[in-house]
Amino acid sequence: MPSKPSPPITIDAVYAAPGYLFRRMQQIAVSIFMEECKAFDLTPVQYAALIAIHTHPGIDATRLSAVIAFDRSTLGSVIERLQAKDFVERKPAPEDKRIKLLHLTKSGAAILREIIPAVERAQARMLEPLKPAERKALMGLMAQLVDLNNEASRVPLRAEDALEHLGKAG
Amino acid sequence: MPSKPSPPITIDAVYAAPGYLFRRMQQIAVSIFMEECKAFDLTPVQYAALIAIHTHPGIDATRLSAVIAFDRSTLGSVIERLQAKDFVERKPAPEDKRIKLLHLTKSGAAILREIIPAVERAQARMLEPLKPAERKALMGLMAQLVDLNNEASRVPLRAEDALEHLGKAG
DNA sequence: TGTAGATTGACAGCATACTGACAATCTTTG
């Protein structure tokens, strides 16, 4: 019996592949974000870091990397840049000399409040070409897929587990 | 009448946002690709470039950047690395001294044939957590969204337009 | 208690991604 035919080696196969569509959409999403938020000079990652620090004041860098699913190595330089802009401050933890605790500065909290509407606009624009029902369906499937694939990429801790030490409500 | 309530400033809002889900899924997709293809030492972008050059032999760098939706500036170094591995060669175009034409070497064509099964496995793994009908729905929505958002990110030419000068069948 | 192992932040090194600029070259137009 004949073996399964091997797929053709053409760029068209790439265009329909999940990996290509995810890369392209990420590219588009960043582009839209930067456009809507250009007045604030904040990247998507810097924004995520600010939000996470706002939600969990006094978090350390390792836990922050888990919370926003961001590489621990790169996070150092991200925090450095946020520190240089005076949006974040790093204080050594008294009970553990290795750890540096992260807090928003007044400026950091302020810019966060100001940028939110622009971010909302950006998020809406990404899905705008779809019909409302399709947006809902896509977001549902993406949330499901990301959750079920969570182990696939190197994130040391799940967000919830990372926060067990912080006495937080909700 | 009351104004629309402003959204809460918490990290949970980020987790449900399109931008976060796209970034996270891209992260996961690259991770799966690298895992399945680690024997070949090729990145997703390098793979896309090889496929595109295979489909369009003699393409130049600017058109290649349009075909794989990849930044023109970065593409130079990508090609350099492919050249260093002896997968691609660059020849000056006789009728236009600015242009360098791209071709696969024998090694390049060979590794492309060999890596295809691994790439297929990677692509399948990305969607594996979903049910078949859900995979189809997600890919349909993603293809639609990427297509309709195509103008949103800086890709100088649409792929089809970029290829008008190449006498190609199909 | 003392030491093996784990954790933390920092760093080196590589590979995307993007903006903006530039000289060399080609094309268009007066």
Place this chain on the structure above:
DNA sequence: CAAAGATTGTCAGTATGCTGTCAATCTACA
């Protein structure tokens, strides 16, 4: 034909994103 404008590849600069390593420090166990 000459000048204006467009195109091409390249570079500098910034910001992710990843692997791997390291010293300082903390924890757990013998």
